[in-house]
Amino acid sequence: MRKVISLFFFMGLLLYSCNSQNQNPQGTNSGGIGSSADWLIPEGQVFDGGPGKDGIPALDQPQTSAINEISYLSDDDLVVGFSWNGNYRAYPHKILDWHEIINDDLNGSKIAVTYCPLTGTGIGWNREIAGIETTFGVSGLLYNSNLIPYDRYTDSNWCQISLSCVNGTLKGSRVSTFTVIETTWGTWKMMFPNSTVVNTNTGFSRNYRLYPYGDYRTNHNALLFPVNRMDERIPAKERVLAVIENEKARVYQFKEFEGGTNIITDNVDGKDIVIIGNKEKNFIIAFENMLNGAQQNYTVASGSGNQIVFSDTGGNGYDLFGNVIEGPDKGSRLLKATSFMAYWFSIGAFYPNTTIYNFGN
């Protein structure tokens, strides 16, 4: 009988050992929720992505190499490119797929290149918020499948596509952005041969030649997390340029930019913009149509070297970042429209009344 009593004691101990750290019937966690439980986005549609907070480690001040020292990229691989004060740097998707955020300082800029592999959105965020420099990390949370970065200064959670803080002490704040360009490695190195490139010496053990999400980027049916709505006017994973103005979105497809570089002038919710794209070279970028207070007429540049992509009737030549690198206004630049490349489904999910630019209409 004594043995039986001991057995029951033992059973009780086993149950205790398994349960003793979970007094709270809900999951417990020590971070990633900011200082407030209130969210500006529907909390029930924020999901834990699986890896956990910092389970996908952001990079800080990454090591870079010159273009001719890079061997892990193919010409078709995509990069997010950035330019600041005459310096150029490429942040390859092959690195961003594994780290999602790179906190960098290029020639005085305080940039966080944020990239969400699930929505295909690469956006350059200014790391200075309300005059305070911070860095961003990966919270492990997703909204509409989109990355939720957290800032390491206040631990507040931000929404990448809506460019705003959605939870925590900075809730309601907006982030300012830098002009970045998404294009192929082949186009980038041709246009910016003196660029530096983030290399694979990241301090983390990853196989950067491997894409971590299977056929996700080409399978239009594959989503890993629920989204608010699916707009099926365009295949889900088609890469588009989204221009956002006053919470309204318009997208531009590569099909409008076939047969060399094309320039489109448009008006998005009252703002005049100019869109430059080239399907073969794999880039689309949008700027506000305003240089030094005056609207311009633009034409595609021809025969002026690789860096000058378009020019205006005033004799200025522009590079892909909208910098005037030749002509009377050399040193000036076009302001980038609030825009970024994305998988179509993510724009449809965030902006329900998105319009699609169509040359015929």
Place this chain on the structure above:
Amino acid sequence: MSTFKALIIAICFLAISGSLYGQTCCSGGVPISGNLGMPYGSSGTWQFSLSYDINVLKTLKEGTEVLDDDARERITQSVLFQTGYSISKRFSADLLLSYVKQERTIRQFDNTDYVSTGGIGDAALLIKYTFSDPDRSKVLVTAAAGPKIPTGKTDFTRRDGIPLNADLQPGSGSWDGLFWINGLYKFNFRPNFNIASTVIYSLKGKNNKYLTDQTYQFGNELQVLVSLNDNFPVWKSILDATLFLRYRKALTDRFNDLNMPNTGGEWIFLAPSLGYNISQNLAFNAAFEVPLYANVTGTQLSPTYRLNVGVFVKFNRKNELLKL
């Protein structure tokens, strides 16, 4: 009796050690199918086992390659209660109930992020049939089938209300089909020595209420266990020594009928196990399992080690339990 006390103390120590594991992280899996199947018992025999299982995953792998990254840790602790009843000489039924605690810990950039859930896990029922005559044959073949019943919760959230993914839930939310076959061969030269093999196939159903209205399906799973077992007298009791080799292949999970990246793979484990038979009807056992080979799909955490300690009781006559 002093040995008995020592064992109780040792196992209690192990149990408490489990409770000191503060943290965890990814793709654990509750060891239900791997623990299924009570030994053969003669007609009218009741068998009970209670075990504590801790499965620690902190080896980050890409395919067969170990990545130098120990930032993530994922632990599944389970208490498994199993009972079996031999309805006749050939028919028997096993029922397994589980209590599961899932933990995930990320230690990165001087921060620690910890999430845990705990609750009743899934249950399993097996109806078994023994083909050969257990009293005469040296070869004992038993086949079984039954359902895995979704008794476990699948909608745990973080403290702030954010839903956790399927991997961190105590339950799977799906009815699965379990198919089990065991063969045991006893040798002439040493009747105590036997070799056994168990094949388990788990056909996974779908959880149609994942994240409220989505569908999640864990990958079908095949397990093949081969074991060598012998026992030796130690003092007035019997020491039971077993060496298990376990092969496990899991297909990729599916979300809304599409493959989830970085799930599934193949593993081979080695697990030495020791049992201490206090009497014919009461035994304690402990097993320690380590992976010999792992080839995961994509990049994911892979098992690092697993410990299982338990107690086994059987009786087949009224009041026999009290005569332990």
